[in-house]
Amino acid sequence: MTGAAPQPSAHLHDAGTVVPGEPWSTGVARGDDGAVRVGGVDVRDLAAQHGTPAYVLDEQDLRTRARTYRRAFAEAFAQVGADVDVYYAGKAFLSVAVARWVHEEGLRVDTASGGELAVALRAGVPGADIGLHGNNKSDDELTTALDAGVGRIIVDSLVEIERLADLVASRGGAPAPVMVRVTTGVHAGGHEYISTAHEDQKFGLSLAPTRGTADTVADADDDSPAMTALLAVLARPELRLLGIHSHIGSQILDPSGFAVAAKSVLALRARLARRTGVLVAEVDLGGGYGIAYLPGEVALDPDRIAKEIAASVADSAAEVGTDVPRFSIEPGRAIVGPAGLTLYTVGTVKPVRVDEGLTRLYVSVDGGMSDNIRPALYGARYHAEVVGRLSTADRVLARVVGKHCESGDIVVHEVLLPGDVRAGDLLAVAATGAYGRSMASNYNLLTRPPVVAVADGASRVLVRRETVADLLALDTDA
Numbered sequence: 001m002t003g004a005a006p007q008p009s010a011h012l013h014d015a016g017t018v019v020p021g022e023p024w025s026t027g028v029a030r031g032d033d034g035a036v037r038v039g040g041v042d043v044r045d046l047a048a049q050h051g052t053p054a055y056v057l058d059e060q061d062l063r064t065r066a067r068t069y070r071r072a073f074a075e076a077f078a079q080v081g082a083d084v085d086v087y088y089a090g091k092a093f094l095s096v097a098v099a100r101w102v103h104e105e106g107l108r109v110d111t112a113s114g115g116e117l118a119v120a121l122r123a124g125v126p127g128a129d130i131g132l133h134g135n136n137k138s139d140d141e142l143t144t145a146l147d148a149g150v151g152r153i154i155v156d157s158l159v160e161i162e163r164l165a166d167l168v169a170s171r172g173g174a175p176a177p178v179m180v181r182v183t184t185g186v187h188a189g190g191h192e193y194i195s196t197a198h199e200d201q202k203f204g205l206s207l208a209p210t211r212g213t214a215d216t217v218a219d220a221d222d223d224s225p226a227m228t229a230l231l232a233v234l235a236r237p238e239l240r241l242l243g244i245h246s247h248i249g250s251q252i253l254d255p256s257g258f259a260v261a262a263k264s265v266l267a268l269r270a271r272l273a274r275r276t277g278v279l280v281a282e283v284d285l286g287g288g289y290g291i292a293y294l295p296g297e298v299a300l301d302p303d304r305i306a307k308e309i310a311a312s313v314a315d316s317a318a319e320v321g322t323d324v325p326r327f328s329i330e331p332g333r334a335i336v337g338p339a340g341l342t343l344y345t346v347g348t349v350k351p352v353r354v355d356e357g358l359t360r361l362y363v364s365v366d367g368g369m370s371d372n373i374r375p376a377l378y379g380a381r382y383h384a385e386v387v388g389r390l391s392t393a394d395r396v397l398a399r400v401v402g403k404h405c406e407s408g409d410i411v412v413h414e415v416l417l418p419g420d421v422r423a424g425d426l427l428a429v430a431a432t433g434a435y436g437r438s439m440a441s442n443y444n445l446l447t448r449p450p451v452v453a454v455a456d457g458a459s460r461v462l463v464r465r466e467t468v469a470d471l472l473a474l475d476t477d478a
């Protein structure tokens with residue numbers, strides 16, 4: 001924050017009472033008595049039954065988003081003659097039930113660790129429908145993936161290619177299905193994207209050759225890390241090259257970055273084909289589909305974006321004279337983010353005079369940066385509302401803060417809340433389904449909140465609340 005006097009942002013003028021739709025899940029409604037229901041369950045009952053803080057997941061909303069992404073991309077790519085797989089990016093939030101739901105809705109599951117892989121397998125997702133990511137996979141993780149017969153391992157370095165091939169050689173068995181993760185230079189997220197030839201980050205293998213650029217280099221002279229890796233995979237009979245993978249960013253609201261990435265990846269695919277005769281079957285452009293966090297923000301529309309991406313992929317394929325590959329995407333946030341909210345109980349409420357004529361009401365809740373690190377980590381903005389009752393009090397500029405020993409422990413940076421907000425009120429923060437529980441910590445030895453699913457007027461615990469006994473059980477007192 002700068003030293004300038006805080007001014008309420010434009011979005012605050014849109015902040016009304018809780019209504020279904022962005023940034024809330026579609027199953028949110030305020031009852032006649034003024035209390036909010038989610039999936040037909042009164043938030044007061046949720047708090048009484050499960051305690052607070054609690055993550056509440058609207059099952060129908062999540063399932064509908066999964067189904068919608070699957071249908072939208074299948075239809076759009078059918079128009080250009082290609083099949084699509086939609087992988088749910090489990091890192092956004094994964095539990096056994098959620099893995100099962102998305103699989104029932106026709107999605108596959110992407111994992112990025114042995115833990116995520118174990119949860120997907122426990123859910124009964126067949127190995128063939130699971131992908132494994134990671135820039136530093138352990139031997140144990142690779143072994144588990146091979147044992148499970150995962151459908152694809154996305155390799156991220158030359159070292160990993162050799163390690164994986166050696167592992168397969170030592171075990172025997174079928175060649176491991178592999179995609180090569182490349183970096184196209186496109187970085188998207190927020191409202192803009194940047195595209196540069198060179199990369200300074202840990203993921204993937206760059207498309208930039210030593211001499212010239214990816215667009216101008218002669219096929220035989222392309223010594224880019226990406227081309228080198230593809231050739232390395234083809235050189236190992238223990239590996240089966242499925243295709244090329246590229247993930248350009250997260251919370252993308254300007255879709256033009258996908259078109260730039262598609263063009264680079266399809267050009268690389270064509271260069272590899274001219275050089276080796278191998279035209280890889282699949283292309284994956286990763287996840288990153290943006291959602292609304294604040295009133296007035298508009299999420300990417302799956303139908304529109306699917307059509308745009310299908311058109312860019314088809315155009316780029318035509319430009320380089322190849323067929324349209326089998327295509328896959330990996331949305332995480334867009335499936336689970338809007339389906340979740342966090343329910344807190346208000347404690348201390350403290351007006352703080354921040355400038356002449358401007359007072360900010362600091363509203364402390366019973367969680368904080370341990371259950372939602374995104375505001376502290378990325379400056380992420382959220383929306384909140386008092387949900388246990390309807391207040392007609394004038395709205396005041398408020399900041400929702402947690403109970404941790406950090407002044408940066410902010411949950412909602414600024415929001416207009418009823419001026420009579422008080423201890424004991426239930427407060428909900430919208431769109432916390434993604435990267436909330438999955439990034440939660442035990443900072444200050446708080447116990448991580450439960451994840452409670454709601455559907456058809458009933459609630460059930462998907463992941464139980466951690467207890468102090470859980471924390472003590474890890475401490476050996478050695």
Ligand SMILES: *Cc1c(COP(=O)(O)O)cnc(C)c1O
Pocket residue numbers: 089091092133247249250251286287288289330331332333334434
């Ligand atoms: C994080 C990630 C995703 C999911 O990103 P969202 O923004 O949640 O859609 C997909 N693929 C890869 C490789 C990722 O790292």
